[in-house]
Amino acid sequence: MKDVSALIQENGAVQDRSIYWNEDIYELEQERIFARAWLFLTHESQIPEPGDFITTRMGEDEVIVARHTDGSLKAFINSCPHRGNQVCYSEMGNTRSFTCAYHGWAFGTDGSLITVPLEHETYYDNIEKSRFGLQQVAQIDSYRGLIFATFDASAPPLKEWLGDMAWYMDSFMAVPGGTELLGPPMKSILDCNWKVPVENFIGDGYHVGWAHAAALDAIQSPLTSMKGNAPGYEPAKSGIQVATHGGHGMGIIWDMAAALHVNPAYHEWLAYRTAQVREQQGEWAAKLYNGHWDASIFPNCSFLYGTNTFKHWQPAGPRSIEVFTWTLVETEMPEELKQYLAVMNMMTFGTAGMLETDDGENMEGCTNTNRGWMTRQGKLYSGMGQINEGPHSELPGIVSDGIVCETSYRGFYRAWADMMSGKSWEEMSRDATRRSIKEVA
Ligand code: FES
Ligand SMILES: [Fe+2]
Structure with missing residues (x-):
């Protein structure tokens, strides 16, 4: 290098x-720039209603950007924490949940794990679902409608970044x-x-x-x-x-x-x-x-x-x-x-x-x-x-x-x-x- x-x-x-x-150098960019910077996701006008979502990327990380049921903005990595499959294949839409095509884990529009098939019969109700939500971005915010997020919890606020x-x-x-x-x-x-x-x-x-x-x-x-x-x-x-x-x-x-x-x-x-x-x-x-x-x-x-x-x-x-x-x-x-x-x-x-x-x-x-x-x-x-x-x-x-x-x-x-x-x-x-x-x- x-x-x-x-x-x-x-x-x-x-x-x-x-x-x-x-x-x-490209790999280092992913780590030092795209995993730290505030990155553009979409505009609020693209996801105005609860349940609206789009998929995009932050660097090479596939993310889902959603309007949660309470109206807040959420962004999380589009990869199932069970075995890693994509949980959403659509580019945009409106949904109540994202369901993994592999074994059927279902996630809310805030990325939290809601349903695990055969939870009682196979996990004996002993799976701590709060541990297995979709991985959230560290910060998400919008400036005059433009939505950005960063994976770095210590990054300065968006307004300061801009x-x-x-x-x-x-x-x-x-x-x-x-x-x-x-x-x-x-x-x-x-x-x-x-x-x-x-x-x-x-x-x-x-x-x-x-x-x-x-x-x-x-x-x-x-x-x-x-x-x-x-x-x-x-x-x-x-x-x-x-x-x-x-x-x-x-x-x-x-x-x-x-x-x-x-x-x-x-x-x-x-x-x-x-x-x-x-x-x-x-x-x-x-x-x-x-x-x-x-x-x-x-x-x-x-x-x-x-x-x-x-x-x-x-x-x-x-x-x-x-x-x-x-x-x-x-x-x-x-x-x-x-x-x-x-x-x-x-x-x-x-x-x-x-x-x-x-x-x-x-x-x-x-x-x-x-x-x-x-x-x-x-x-x-x-x-x-x-x-x-x-x-x-x-x-x-x-x-x-x-x-x-x-x-x-x-x-x-x-x-x-x-x-x-x-x-x-x-x-x-x-x-x-x-x-x-x-x-x-
Ligand atoms: S990989 Fe998603 S439910 Fe198993
Ligand atoms: Fe030009």
């Missing part, structure tokens, strides 16, 4: 290529009625390492004009001006990139929330809501609300606000992921507008979406070249914009002066390195490199 402390260098700007390929990222997201989530995800999610497989799409969404403004040139041409939207990195396009003036404490981050292009939408209903909604956000949350929130965002929540959840796509990149080995894609909408939007946005999401970032396929091919390429032993002895570089970033007078996090840079890449990899080195929560929370590189300099 390579020296973990040497995998990320130059303050997050240099990555060892083995982190996208090696089995042992930190400044929550402050930014409030601009479009703390609106009257809040937001919801339209599901069930589209699902697809990509043959890439899970970190590649996360870094793409967290702040790759660089690829948009190039990798998506043909799609931008076809779409004919205000973003088409980025096509082919044409002269006259000034990325430094068009927006910001932000790395927030804990490895979350985003790129925001000002005034582009409606860039991909020709439907006047969306423009009307945006104008109506912007005025409200300005009044309720202030000028910066209104500016953020009107921007187009690419963003990632550490470690493996991303979204595009403005294009209304919400992604969960679930690792399935070091070189494969399962992608879940929902449509992100505001709850109070008219039903027809929600449906329009769902169709647009499908056309752009759905499984066969125009922009998704551009990205997918690049993501697979970035992973699979590392098959070569010699190739993966090398490093990758994300050093763009290091001299044009720092604390901002009004916005939290490390803020760059343009949309095309790699500020949030570096924030993500600093957090990745911190967790992979096995630092305690206390060490990580006082580590200034997670806040601002200017403070360290």
Whole structure:
């Protein structure tokens, strides 16, 4: 195993290529990142009623997320404590219990063991059922409808984990009625390492004009001006990139929330809501609300606000992921507008979406070249914009002066390195490199 402390260098700007390929590093990620971090599960809108459930994964652990009879949220591992079989094969539904197909143990929507077949005749009523519930996550919580859980009882509270990222997201989530995800999610497989799409969404403004040139041409939207990195396009003036404490981050292009939408209903909604956000949350929130965002929540959840796509990149080995894609909408939007946005999401970032396929091919390429032993002895570089970033007078996090840079890449990899080195929560929370590189300099 390579020296973990040497995998990320130059303050997050240099990555060892083995982190996208090696089995042992992937296994360590499962232990040190996915078994500790708060991980996205689903949205409350997907399981509104008692008995509603979905199945998903936390790292490679299969979990059931359920709304219990008392209305509380529960999440537990989808594996029977008797002999280990899966207790639920459905992706979603409503149930009173989960019954194992092997010997018939049945569990409640809180994961507790309710029924054991032949309990009296075979166990002579001498089985302590409270010992054999489905294994619970250590903490589960939701932030404005987004449900997360962690296997680490000592992890900081969710609000603290999200930190400044929550402050930014409030601009479009703390609106009257809040937001919801339209599901069930589209699902697809990509043959890439899970970190590649996360870094793409967290702040790759660089690829948009190039990798998506043909799609931008076809779409004919205000973003088409980025096509082919044409002269006259000034990325430094068009927006910001932000790395927030804990490895979350985003790129925001000002005034582009409606860039991909020709439907006047969306423009009307945006104008109506912007005025409200300005009044309720202030000028910066209104500016953020009107921007187009690419963003990632550490470690493996991303979204595009403005294009209304919400992604969960679930690792399935070091070189494969399962992608879940929902449509992100505001709850109070008219039903027809929600449906329009769902169709647009499908056309752009759905499984066969125009922009998704551009990205997918690049993501697979970035992973699979590392098959070569010699190739993966090398490093990758994300050093763009290091001299044009720092604390901002009004916005939290490390803020760059343009949309095309790699500020949030570096924030993500600093957090990745911190967790992979096995630092305690206390060490990580006082580590200034997670806040601002200017403070360290
Ligand atoms: S493995 Fe589930 S009841 Fe035996
Ligand atoms: Fe892209």
